[in-house]
Amino acid sequence: MKDYAVMSLDLHLFFARIMKEHSLFLEAGFQAKDTCFIKKAASFREQFEKILEEAVQMANGFVSASVLESGEIVTEFTRPAECKTELLTGIPINSRITEKEMCLTPAFRVSGNRQKYRIVSWLNQRALSLVEQLIAFKEEILENVSVCRLFTANYPLLIKHILREAKLYRTFLKELVMKGTISDQCIYDTEKFWNQIMMEHALFIRGLLDPSEEELIAAANGFAQDYKKLLCHARTQNCRTMDEMTQKALKETEKYRDFKAAGTKGITECKISSIILPLLADHVLREANHYLRILEQEDYKAGGRCGTM
Structure with missing residues (x-):
């Protein structure tokens, strides 16, 4: 079985970044009058950025080679795309995280590490709680959009789309927290x-x-x-x-x-x-x-x- 820490960090390096960016896209799509929604999306962006940053700090030597090589964590375009998006939207993006991800090394003969297990376990629990809150926020947005109480530049289908991705992340996190592994799908x-x-x-x-x-x-x-x-x-x-x-x-x-x-x-x-x-x-x-x-x-x-x- 793949090491618990490696399995967890593989998951966060992909999905925590995805959730962070979902929050940014939502934030950028709201109208100026909807300050409550803008602030809430910004808060989720900042919190998932923190989850991602912590995962990156722990991931050196604890991430699958296949994940690092796949281009799912960062691509050659990620850093320039972040800089251009920050310029266009005014929304701050911590690109130092991306730079650190580009320097990560894969896991090699990983052995049990109780301290690492405890830290990663706590990260999993915090991420699960946070994604639960993000799912509720996306559902709130979708409900308001569907009855024309809220306008956003994001398609209703896109909101449903990012909601399903958040629910998939939640499914995997629940398995890690409750079973210590992710079942084959x-x-x-x-x-x-x-x-x-x-x-x-x-x-x-x-x-x-x-x-x-x-x-x-x-x-x-x-x-x-x-x-x-x-x-x-x-x-x-x-x-x-x-x-x-x-x-x-x-x-x-x-x-x-x-x-x-x-x-x-x-x-x-x-x-x-x-x-x-x-x-x-x-x-x-x-x-x-x-x-x-x-x-x-x-x-x-x-x-x-x-x-x-």
Whole structure:
């Protein structure tokens, strides 16, 4: 079994950053009059940044090589995207965390370390409490948006999207806190979740590109349709007949990753017309890299058991 500390820190390095950035995107999307929502989103951004910073401080020598190599923690665009996003929004971003992440070394023959276990265990409990609060906040936003009591520049579907990601983080944290491990997920459930996430990314990209970017809009729409087909075809599969679907998802996500990487570069360098924040572009690129790592890992290829995420 993977070491508890490594498993926990792998999780936080990806998801704590994702939650921090969700909070930033929410903060940037509110109107000036909605100061209560702006302050609350800023508070979550700051708290998840602290969780991420603590995870990074503990992660050197306690993080999986596959996670470090996947591009799900940081990419070559993350630092410039953070700087450009801070400039555009005025929202402070601690890019020193990113610099430290780029210097992390992987775990090697990790042995039990009681002090590390206690510190990581406490971090897991704090992260679980915080993500529970963030889920409630996102649900509050969604409820207010749905009855036209609140306007935000973020699509209602995007709020539902980031809510599902927060709930997945909560599921993993609960397992770590209660069982000390994260159970293998069914291939069907995992691919259904991430194929939907990838499809929605394409829909958001399509809708946030400037209307003049016709080729990119068409390409984004094509990816949305491809993932929609994967989701439809998966309904006829089960955990014993998913090999072919997994290969299709892998090939599609490799192409999509390349599209997102080119888009992130273009948006960060101001060569693509859009209302996409540079950090949002890098954010969805890292999620594609995360999904690719899952699809490529050997124990996943061997097949997970059936169950619900």
